[in-house]
Amino acid sequence: MQKAEKMQELRVFAQEIRLETLKTIGSLGFGHVGGSMSIIDALAVLYGDVMKVDPKNPRWEDRDWCVLSKGHAGPAMYATLGLKGFYPLENAYTLNQPHTNFPSHTDRTKTPGVDLTTGSLGQGMSTATGAALGNKIDGRDNHVFVFVGDGEADEGQVWEAAQFAVHYKLDNLVCFVDDNKYQLDGSCETVMKHANGIGAKFAAFGWNVVECADGNDVEQIYDAVQAAYATKDVPTCIVLNTVKGKGATFADGTGAHSSQPSKEQWDEAIAYAEKQLAEIKAQ
């Protein structure tokens, strides 16, 4: 397949995930729209092209792994896995209800396709790094992808894992930093700034760093992953400059962390996402 054709497919897939993520959170009426919508284009690249996974065998030992260390973005993962055929999409419309298999934060004991349980910020970076080491020791030819938030990167545990990953030469580990400029209670700049940028910190720890000027652009993300695959002996950090709430009419550009819009606002957001999908498909 030509690259241009593949990118078009990934753009369509990303918009399908956006629409499904809104429907999933909309089924509950409130939730982490902001940090779910910002990572969707990266999820589309991973699950639409890059990753080896088998929806019929979620624990396939040679699969690639994807860990949402920023576990509150669970709904975006549920939409992606549902669209990939891990389970019927409607199953996720029980989001965060009693006895659901789709809690607001990802849980490997509940949802098929979720590789590690996360939610306490910082820990997913450590466990993903441990998984990468384990896979390497077992001689597997696979990769572990982990998503870390820019606010989450305030956690010291992220940097312990970063040091560990370089020491053990974990070139099978790719860390996406969702640099959407906001955390729970405000902008990262005002709450706790990363003085010279997060990429510079990872570089100082010895990582290969690739910056995506537009972290919501599937082609830039795809090229960054190829650069990571070509890099031996050190892990790669891909900094995604993203927009929190990207594509959700009530949240896009506001920096909102959790949203509880009105029924009319949900309807408007879903209608807009459907229109966008039709437009992207027509390109």
Ligand SMILES: Cc1ncc(C[n+]2csc(CCOP(=O)(O)OP(=O)(O)O)c2C)c(N)n1
């Ligand atoms: C250890 C820990 N402290 C606090 C929280 C509560 N919390 C959930 S999300 C969040 C903000 C995270 O910001 P960021 O990583 O930038 O997330 P994003 O903007 O990508 O959604 C906080 C403080 C948590 N889940 N875990």
